[in-house]
Amino acid sequence: MDAFDLIQQKLRAASCVYEILDHAPVYTMEDVARELSIPEESQVKTMVVRLRTETGQEPLLCGIGPKARLDLKGVAAHLGIPRARLSLMTPEETEAALKMPRGAIGLIAPDTSPRVLIDRKFEGCPVLSCGMGRHDRTLKISWAELQKLGVFESSKIARAEV
Numbered sequence: 001m002d003a004f005d006l007i008q009q010k011l012r013a014a015s016c017v018y019e020i021l022d023h024a025p026v027y028t029m030e031d032v033a034r035e036l037s038i039p040e041e042s043q044v045k046t047m048v049v050r051l052r053t054e055t056g057q058e059p060l061l062c063g064i065g066p067k068a069r070l071d072l073k074g075v076a077a078h079l080g081i082p083r084a085r086l087s088l089m090t091p092e093e094t095e096a097a098l099k100m101p102r103g104a105i106g107l108i109a110p111d112t113s114p115r116v117l118i119d120r121k122f123e124g125c126p127v128l129s130c131g132m133g134r135h136d137r138t139l140k141i142s143w144a145e146l147q148k149l150g151v152f153e154s155s156k157i158a159r160a161e162v
Contacts, residue, residue, distance in 0.1 A: 003100045003133025006110035011141075014148040018141040025135035027103040029066040036129075036138065040066055044122060044130040046105045048094045049075060051115075052085040059089060059097045063107050063118040063130065068158035075117060078155035099133075106131035106139055108149065116151050119158040 001009070011018055026032050029045050047070045049060040062070055076083040091102040098109050107116055107130050122128055125143045132139040146152050 003098075003104075003110035004137055007106070007108045007133050007139070010108060010110075010149065014150075016141060016145045016148050018139060018145060020132065021129075021138040021140060023136055023138065026138075027135055032129075032138070033066070038129045038138070038140075042125060042127045042129050042140075044107060044118070044128050046107055046130060048089045048098065048105060050087050050089045050093070051079075051081075059094070059109075059112075059114045060086075061105075061107060061109065061114055061116040062157055063116065063122065063128075064158040065119065065121065068119065068160070071157055071159045074155065074157045078117060078153070078157065100131070101135070104131045104133055104135050104137075106133065107146065107152070108132075108139070113151055116153065117157050118152055118154050120154045120156050121158070123154045 023036055026035050043066040044063040045066050047062045049062055050057050051060045064070055072086045073083050076086055095101055110133055127140055127142060129138055129140050
């Protein structure tokens with residue numbers, strides 16, 4: 001099973017209501033804006049952060065707007081840890097940790113359950129759109145449905161849009 005199939009399996013197991021958009025491959029948020037008719041306010045860009053723990057490291061998924069910058073100080077404040085324990089994972093580290101290629105990463109990991117922080121601006125959003133493990137698929141799901149998976153938190157983690 002690939003990442004896409006595993007994510008679908010998680011969504012079905014949690015009885016989530018969602019839609020999958022089938023489209024030409026997209027690799028960047030600019031591609032999404034150009035190729036898909038998804039309103040920008042519902043697009044979620046997922047950044048993968050390395051969280052250094054007492055026993056090693058683990059990935060932390062952070063969902064922000066398509067033109068926003070991730071605020072690692074905000075992430076650290078939410079987690080109650082020093083900023084020095086956080087850094088962005090490289091594309092290679094991300095692919096190894098999540099089994100998803102860069103540009104296809106979404107808010108749901110295929111075979112692990114990392115902690116997920118989503119910028120507060122998305123809280124209660126009726127439709128969120130994010131990657132789903134493949135460049136030619138996009139997940140559309142509401143904030144309420146995401147909560148059925150039980151791993152999502154919201155906080156101010158994005159800097160002003162660029």
